[in-house]
Amino acid sequence: MTPGPVAPHPDDRPTARSRADASAGPRSLGDDGTRAVLHVDMDAFYVSVELRRRPELVGRPVVVGGTGPRGVVAAANYEARRYGVFSAMPSSTARRRCPNAVFLPGDHDLYARVSAQVHEVFQAVTPLVEPLALDEAFLDVTGSLRLLGSARQIAELVRGRIRDELHLDCSVGGGTSKFIAKLASKQAKPRITDRGVEPGDGVVLVPPGEELGFLHRLPVRALWGVGPSTFERLQRVGIRTVGDLAATDVAVLVRTLGQAQGRHLHDLAWARDDRPVEPERALKSIGHEETFAHDRHTHDELVREAVRLADAVSTRLRATGQGARTVTIKVRFTDFQTLTRSHTLPSPVTTAAAILEAVVPMVQAIELTRGVRLFGVSVSGFGEPAEQLSLDDLLARGDAVPGAPVSAAQEWEAASETIDAIRGRFGAASIGPASSLAGSDGRGLRLVRPGAQQWGPDHRPDHRPDAGTEPTPTDPRPPDP
């Protein structure tokens, strides 16, 4: 469906203008060879997707995330944000701040499916789409201006289609670079005021030449790359706004933040950001980590978790067609101290067995008496895997003879191929290591799949077979329409 008529706006000038008449008024994105970059950010995405299948909850505070004592908020709608509930906040804090909120466990697979639909809308506008997360993306629409109209018209087109076809809201920011577009989309968001939730502008564009005026009044914390730690360090040298940052000598920033970050932030403060919109970014690491509902205290317990995690990681790794040389484990103790240990192998590996061979000695070398609340396995250093041969291949080329033993590594490679084929046909939970089996509930055993727990363990005991599969009485989940 096409959106309705769009109100005239100074930015609605699809044709390029010369620098000579720039004094006539603000220039448009795409003028004079500037880029037109949009940042599209879905509004309270996870909650909005849930409200499509739970319309009776519209208008009430709703929170999506981990429901257990160690869970966090993944998303809160604006009604919940009025009570001070925000994403990444511990769920227990959110419950305290907003006891009347409806708490829903997340459904990551559903959000991923809806996200794919949203990205289809983006692709209809430009092939230059860089996904940033399930709920946001950069779009380089410079090449679409002649065909589809001004950046504002394209932004309204995207918003209209997402609203009409997917019944979801989004905010769009635009500028000559990714980072300006990202800051602009934040300005376009709905606002929480004393009177309640007020709709935002929906679209905010920063015309070429007006970047510094837009940037320098913003708090420095608004910059992409300034988190709590950097903010504190900047505050210590008296920097509070982006304007302060721009006025600070780059040598001071390098001393305060280090070479890379110091120079990078100084460039951003002067609106220097020529990073392109990259549709395809090569993955550099793959990992899984899990916070346990109950702490682990023995090496045996952790090795069992490692088997599950290595299996999940290796499956995703093989799907990329690559192998990995570096294996890293992450352990977080009950006191929240976190350590990592890594080991680099002579050549890239692809199987869970090979990953475990590196993981187990690292686990064994760690003192666990404090108790472990989180454990993770990841791989990096991707490269062409060593030749992988199926058992048939091995038999065919004479490396193995029927009935004679082949090496353990060869057996694992052959077995992994078979496992991938079974999962491809029957689903990810159809086969897995025996140590991943949850206990029996009388209906048979079920595999506990890493990655299913996105926002912390929920309130049920570990490894219960019904984990996450049954709607709870307070969470009757009808199917998505």
Add this chain to the structure above:
DNA sequence: GGTACTCACCTTAGCTGC
């Protein structure tokens, strides 16, 4: 008193080889 998961990138330090 409470802090998930995934990924990217940076810094620092130590080691090795030239």
Add this chain to the structure above:
DNA sequence: GACCGCAGCTAAGGTGAG
């Protein structure tokens, strides 16, 4: 042979984002 500077790699920790 000892030392220096440099580059490259590895390991570990930290920061930030969404």
